Amino acid sequence: MRTSDFNEIVLRVNELQKDNVEHGSVTVSAGYGADGNSLVTSQTISYTDSTYKDTLHSRTETIADTVRTDTGSDEARAVASSESGLDVLLKKQDSLKELLLSIQQGIHAGVDTYIDINLQRYDSLLNNVLKEHELEIPHHTLLIHTGRNADSTVMYIDTVGMAGDSSYIPTPRAVRYDYDFNMSRSQRYQLVFEPVDSLVWKHMTGILTTSFIILLILGFSFWFLIRTLLRQKTLEEIKSDFTNNITHELKTPIAVAYAANDALLNFNQAEEKTKRDQYLRICQEQLQRLSSLVEQILSMSMERRKTFRLHPEEVNLKELIVSLVEQHQLKADKPAQITLEIEPKTLTIVVDRTHFSNIISNLIDNAVKYSKERADITIRCRQTEQTVTISIADRGIGIPLDKQKHIFDKFYRVPTGNLHNAKGYGLGLFYVKSMVEKHGGTITVKSEPGKGSIFTITL
Template sequence: MKLPLKHIVILVICSLIGIFVYQAYWLTGLYRSMKMEMESNIRDAMRTSDFNEVVLRVNDLQKDNVEHGSLTVSAGYDADGNSLVTQQTISYTDSSRQDTIHSRTETTTDTVKTVGNASEDSKAVASSESGLDVLLKKQDSLKELLMSIQQGIHSGVDTYIDVNLQRYDSLLTHVMKEHNLSIPHHTLLIYTGTSADSSIVYTDTLGIAGDSSYIPSPKAIRYDYEFNMHHSQRYQLVFEPINSLVLKQMTGILVTSFVILLILGFSFWFLIRTLLKQKTLDEMKSDFTNNITHELKTPIAVAYAANDALLNFNQAEEKSKRDQYLRISQEQLQRLSGLVEQILSMGMERRKTFRLHPEEINLKELITPLMEQHQLKADKPVHIELDIKPETLVIVADRTHFSNIISNLIDNAVKYSKKEAELSISCRQTGGTVTISVTDRGIGIPLDKQKHIFDKFYRVPTGNLHNIKGYGLGLFYVKSMVEKHGGTITVKSEPDKGSTFTITL
């Protein structure tokens, strides 16, 4: 059972829509994942740059130890594992006296807050005796632990040397470049405090670094990183939305997806186009079968009737009648032979063994007999004007097939003329090019049908009129043979004004 073409087209369209929707869903999910990863990289870059800035400040303090003393900063948990202890010790030394003048030790204790479900924490505590083990059970808790240690070190170092915002911005820019995040930005150092009675909360910007030419737009986004344990100071990174940056990083994937969709769309379009062509070809073959059956049946029936009259009705005894019926039989058999020869030529034309046998042909000697034949066999008055310049014009072509080409064009011009056929055949040589034109004043061809007239089995629709016989092979044969000779054929036509077929060799 054949699936109707309409259903095939619907299935193809549904398949394309399904592929497009899935591709869009997948790309949207990938976009969100990449955006989240990029935002995570930005936060990690801010934390990493802060740690590096603290380390550099500690290195600066160590370089000053010889002249100004020593600094020790340590952080860790107390015995119960629940409190984070930060200890800073500084000793000032007079290098000339080689003894310690002053030593100061400060200890700060902060209680570590764990985040999570109460029941989960209680189970974790039950399975471990150390609070540190509870933190290490979860990746988020481990990250929180490391940040608390970093904040503790930060608080100790900040006591003796201020934050270097310009250095932090340079470190941040470098780390972001490693993550392919080279974007204009501002880095702010912000302090948040309260009044003496804690009734007023204020925020003050202590410094700005970054790209001086960058001006944040209203859509600019801000990322905060609180670096001290009292949450009073933070870095703020300001830059434009990263949507375009994410899309830029997805360029390769987007282009590949588009190319795949384009290839699939073209493939499906080509499939549907092929199916439509096959359907049209099938219809044309059906029409051809009907037409050729009629064309072959007519000469057979006429020849049979003539022979039957000679054999069964004593028409052979009268010489004039006998000659008439024999002539009729001969004409119909010639017509039948011509039809069969043309059909066989169509089959041979597509075989690899098909070969032309070119020779020099005088166009006038070739075309003149063809004109006389068509004038004799036509059922209407035929006037043909031949104009060849120069008169001795010669071409190199296969005599048999080129004769058929001209004969087909003349035959079409006669068939599609009205009550009286008026034709003109023009042959011209320009340089090394020969043009042969056959012009009639017949019914013409509509413009939208002209591009199909050289298709196999195609016949221009004539509505309910069926007085013009044919089976759609003539012009296809003409075009095929002209191309085999290395030439081209074109048509110019207007309805009710006639047509002109031009061969260029």
């Protein structure tokens, strides 16, 4: 409002300059003299029109009388008594802003004497400033005069003029801003419009949206970081458990085979055929166990290599699975009844023979291992129009539902409670799933604790 007022004053001064060209020139300067005792008022007037001369002279005398009257005030005398009136003025004002405001009010008083305020023009200037600040809102601009009657008993407020949007009707919530433009505070501009809360929120939409998106990104980043750290911690614990477990698994067959071989060499056990055969069989079983363990670890290491490639060939399922069944029945530590159902009997499949044998061997080994006193296993192979389905079902201890989603994870082992003879290292099913997917197939599991499990491979 103050900026628009200053611009309106400048425009009126420009109009006065145009009048000077037509009627003469007027120069008015006001300030304290070097002696600090009197207010200097200099007037240079050139007249070309007698009527304008009389009017201008009358107005000039009024200004002079007003200025001389103000000079008699205590503040003016205090300033006049100083060595430099400007220094004292700067010291008395709280800020440069207030000093500039006082100068503007003084200019206002002088210009208002010569030419009246143009309220419509002031409103237009104010509207431009509001638009620069993106405040295009309906408003009223009022010119208000405040005064008292002759005996100063009654105070009155007059609305001298009104500009702005004619269709706008202020509500009780309307906000009013006043700007007093003269020193006596008897005249002021008043700006009336509705609260701009919604407009402010609208302007802040971009900032708030960006801040919200950044907050979401930061939140997601922190969540992902914490999740990654927790997973790394869990993985470290699993790796540590795996290292301890695999160390024990490797040491056990070595220790047993060493003990059996030591008995044959150092305790004359080789002379008795029964003992010799028993110890040799123990050595063979433990070496097979050790070989199987190393083979699976190496297979998993190969699977991770970028150069890993399958070598598919056509394989007769019956021949492959029958051979595996005989091996597992021979080495099982409990009675094992394994039933094979293949339809058609001559069913063949294109797979990597070595890795596919390991897949079926792992599933049969688990079925035997997690059966109770007796292993009762059924292997079914079926061919449809486009797929081959191989299922291995047992009647063992089963897998809890909440654990089934983890059984194909690397190093994961389902807790077996008091079942101490079910040893492993959490790589078998991870290897099975990886190799099945390498062959372009899928593997699923259905299980119920106490009733057994069914693993189904679809290729």
